[in-house]
Amino acid sequence: MALDQRFAIKRDSKGRFCGAGAYPSAHPALETDYTCLSKAAQRLQKALETAERQQRDAEGADDGIPTVVVRASPGAGKSTEQRRRMAGRVEASEEGRVVFHVPTLALAEEAAGEAAALGLKAQAIRGRAAARSDGSGPMCKKVDVVERASRLGISVRENFCERKDEDGTIRRCPHFEGCAYLAQFQSDATHAFLASTYLRLPDPSGQDCTQRIVDESFWRELVWIRDIEVGEFLAPRPFLFKTKAAQHADLLMAAGEVTAALMAGGSPLSLPYTAEDFDGFAKLEREARPPVAELAPDQDTKNQKATLVKAELVHRQVSLFSAIWSVLADTKRNGLVRCERLRHYMFDGKPVLRVIRKRTMPHSEPMLVLDADADREILTAVGCNVIAEHELTLRPNAIIQQLHDRRMSTTSLLGSEKLREEWRRIIAREVLRDRLGNNSGVLVGATKKVVRTFFEDAGHDFGSMTEDEVSQFMLNTRLHGAHWLWFGGRALGSNRYKTCSSVIVIGREELPVSALEDQGRALWGDTPGRPLRLIEADEKGNLRLPEEEVQYEMTDGSAMAVLVPCHPDPRIRRLQLQARELATRQMVERLRLARSDRPKRVILGCSIPIPGLPVDALVSWDDLCPCRVQAAVITGLVEKGVVRLSHKGLSADAPQVFRTENAVKCFLGKNKKCAALRRQLKEFSRMEGCGPAELQSSELNARVQHLLW
Template sequence: MNQAHRFQAVFPVPDWRAPEDARRDLEQHMDVFIRAVASEDVPEKGNAPALTLKVSAGVGKTSTALRLLARHGRDLLASGHVLFYVPTLDLADRAAADLQALDGTLPISVVRGRLAHNPETGTEMCKRSDLVERMQTIVPSVTRALCRVERAGEIIQADCAANCPYLAQRMAGDAGIHFMAHSYLGTFPPIDRSTPIALRVIDEKVWPSLVSASDIRVEEFLQAPTRSFPVELQADLAVAKSGIVAALQNGLDVRSHLRVLGLDQGRLAALARAEADSQARLDIHPKDSQARVDFLISTFDQRALYASRKRQALFDLLASAEAIGPNRLTIEDQQTPSGQRQTIRLNRLIAIDRDAPLLMLDADADPLIADRLAQGTSFVAIEASPRAEIVQISDRTLSNTWLLDKARGSERRAKVLGIVKREVERAGGQGVLLVATKAVLAQLHADLGHPLYHGSDAELTRSIHGATTRWFGPKMLGVNDFERYRSIILVGRLQPDIREMEQQTRALFLEEERIEGHQNGPLPETPSLRVLGDGTLKNATSRSHADPRVRALLRQVRECATMQAIARLRLISPSEPKRVVLLCSMPLPELPVSKLVTLETLYHGLEDEPDPAGYLRLERSLRATMGQTVRGTRVSAAGLAADLPADFESLSTAKEFRRGRETDHMLDQIERIAARNAWPATRVQLSRRGHGGRPTFGIVLAPCERALFQAGKLWPELTATVPLPASKRQGAAR
């Protein structure tokens, strides 16, 4: 299906502002929003305003938000909690500490899960964390099973519940500013529920935490019900199961097909309730012994519970009035060790609560995605250009497949290592960050004689030629540990699984037009743009998905992973010169490229050479003469063919090389080659004895005092003179 009419491809070329202007605009937009929230009551449920700010990394979106929370915190807390979401618990700790430094009188906390590290004790938040891990997915409530429950009017609680730091988070009754991981967007955090929410702030990219899918294999879905399933509903269950599978396999509307089979929404709701009622439950309470809990968990059929929950979720959806677009419920072919199997997939998007104003901050924000997360959100882009020397290769993506090729991968990785070594030397000890995929980093370590024996992160982060190593991915989000580094080298790009990207896109665009899966083979080439350092736009292509919605998400994961890694050096207002080396040809319209070169050019250190292809060929040709007692070449086509036959096999080959290369260009280039190789070099002018005509020019690889003697040996039929330097020729003419 051609969907280009609805989802236009957008080249995200930013409107860059000066850093000081960007910071001023950011503070103004954020202050107006937070001030409005602080001065009004919490809006009615479902009507709360939302603002999405796309802010270049380094402009200061998080620090500005914290500064404004310190300024307006008391007024906000008068209306309720402020919830501040960041990607990880570690970042939550950092943000809370930063706000504490701004105003230590505010009630600030970091929300920690049961399995999280408790900084006060050095242990997990829950003393029974081992049991939590084993049972958290099979009981309706861990609190009621392990901590505290009311039965027959009596409160039963575990011995550790009274002093539990996890439960204590729920007991604080006053409003507070709570920092927590993105994962809490899918559930209410352990804070006081009786206090309303005044403001939610979501920092960094969040949509990957909100999309999910549950799969159930068709053969498992069609299995006979358990004995606990009501007999009177088993006929409806059989019709519903076979009808759902048939509808999905034939591309029919599932609800309409089930109605034809006599199953209306009421009967589907009855099937959902029956699934819920027939599910086995673990009868565990807080005073149970460890032995009893171990026995109950070990003998519990978890697989049957998970399958029943998936059927229940499917029947609940079909029985509801909720719209079912073509992307919510699908049937997928999956390859397994035992062959291809069909799977029913239910895609989900966790809805962000809109009972309070919402502020979303993200360097990679996309207006289409932002509106899917918070419908009706205002969207403002505030972007500043990175200030750095940015060198990008133009001819290779350096994919995992290319770098890890069994036949030629070692040779290719050697070039990467050579570039890394030179960049570390160039930085002079001021810090170089090397970012690649985990697979490539592991092989680079192995190439240097340090294979990964355990595959641990600690092994992977060992330095390579003195460069600090990291890998593409979400752990690079929001990290400021490398802002004082001088350079960053990025090898290849993150390579997400295309089928996974399609699934995530379906979850995000549930009710939109059907998203067709990519078939086998490479992704199609799609048009893109490259922005050069002088502001020039250069057409480029990139392999991406045919569907613009998948393309948007793919860019969020692939291109933005590169941009997020680069942003770790904080290039908006650097205190010293910075350098970015992109060993990947993927166009990045948000990055102004100073130099666009080939991999071979960069490997040989020729990024500033105006004619790198000619340089490398001439250098190779001249190196081939190293064994000769006298060395040099004429720069005419005939001279190249005669003097450097190893590379210029014929006159036509030499003429092709000379096309577009002027004589002075050739002479200058050979002099640069000689200087870089520490060869003496002298220009000579050659003419035939007793003949008129125009002279020819050449270079002898010898010092000036021996140049004419060497020229006589090389070209005995010609008369050689050393021409005056250009400056002296001009002076003589005057």
């Protein structure tokens, strides 16, 4: 593939500037050691068997949560095989409670159903805000006040569900007896399936488990990032006792000095305060605690809301202000001179402090992690002691095309209706291919904002819908003949699209540099001896990533590469890989490529190489886009099943492409190649007996299809 484009200034066939694109790399070609599919099942079974034994042997170990990782390709069947193993243990009379975490409630319901079909006593645990299985409202009747209390760290069960007072009085919520949320914990289920959000919370059932399994990535649940306006941090604390007036004055003085140092670009650690001083300020902030004693399960909702209003007033002081001092104390104690987990920035003209930490998992049982994207260093950062790793990589059964000269940023996609229209034409072409073949569906993936904009372009109005209603509508509505999905939890673990014949990924998920670095600060910030390598802002205040050569893995064995913005800190680069490259792979793998009985089609609409997806062809944006005649014919065939090839017919059957008959004439008059294509299509239409100037999707022969593709 002779693409030497490193130094050339590139233009497309229309003379427009485009990206430099791919070029031959001087480094050896990438080559993944894929496991033969015929051996995959046996190797997976062996890996899971060994992992479970290692997990049992690790019980009681110190220094983090003992963790065994099975890093098998998406679609390898690791989750299904693990459920079979769980069923086998039950048949062998091995007792114990198993907790199985998956990305979403929908996946928990699906997994619990599959487990029940294997004979397990399985149950999906629904959160208080989740809808009841019969659709008759949320699981908790007081979900609004309960969720507010939970965010404040107030015990929900004791203050809203049931409590035994010191005099022996049992106080219960008026809805206690018929509470759907509490009732689910009274079942005899031995295998609980929960969303990954529960990993940062105590087990809602209050029970211990003998095995904890985590399916897919979960580390983001443990990142804690909060903002405080500087004005709030500097304001007097109205809830402190008057006896603490002197300490209060010292605290406010220190708050002013810390803020001034940060706003001046300096370090608050250079101030004359010790770690013990900072600890003392944190303790002082915490002394004004939310008035939880005034809450009781049998109170009416009005009184509970009034109490929560008071609690919320001091919550920022207790949880956020004290967090600032605690972070400074930890950093000072470690002998560091700069604090990475506390930073200053401006928002809407106001100075803001951002405090960044990581949550601690309230679990100690050994964990089995089933995740194709598992990263040892990230897992270690969130408290896992990775004692063993097992890997299984399967080759995708797919024909993969990748755009090599455009990155397709979210900003460009949201800002250009013309660009989205060009993608609509590519989607229509793929939908027509599918309908003429297996007719099993096309999946389109992008960021959620981009997906929503495509729907709005098509005339859908989401103004009166909630975010959840919008999500459900987009997931369950075919647009331009295709299914739509977005990066994130929705694209993890789902088998909903496994029968689709092709997938198109438009652009990529790209976190802003500051957001990416904040994740890095949360996981590794203020590590003694290992400072983070953060990006310095340019003269305009922008954070720009340096570009590095990254290779594609090519199926023909060639060494091709492209320049890619990569974070210079190797740890933050790991997070970038998770959010960007591996999110794209997860999207593509919704088609379960490794075990497909036929090669599926993959179009990667971004030039950034994706690990685990070997590329068959690197294509330019100009070559990927159909010409306007092709686009008009394809649009008419997809939307109406027939397209007329006259000037009037093309504009009438594909108004998105040609708004008027005159637009068709003008375009064909200037584009001889496209005019010749139209004449060829008209000739073939006569040969097929479709009439002198029309094509029907039900009667397209191979020659016509070749002209359209």
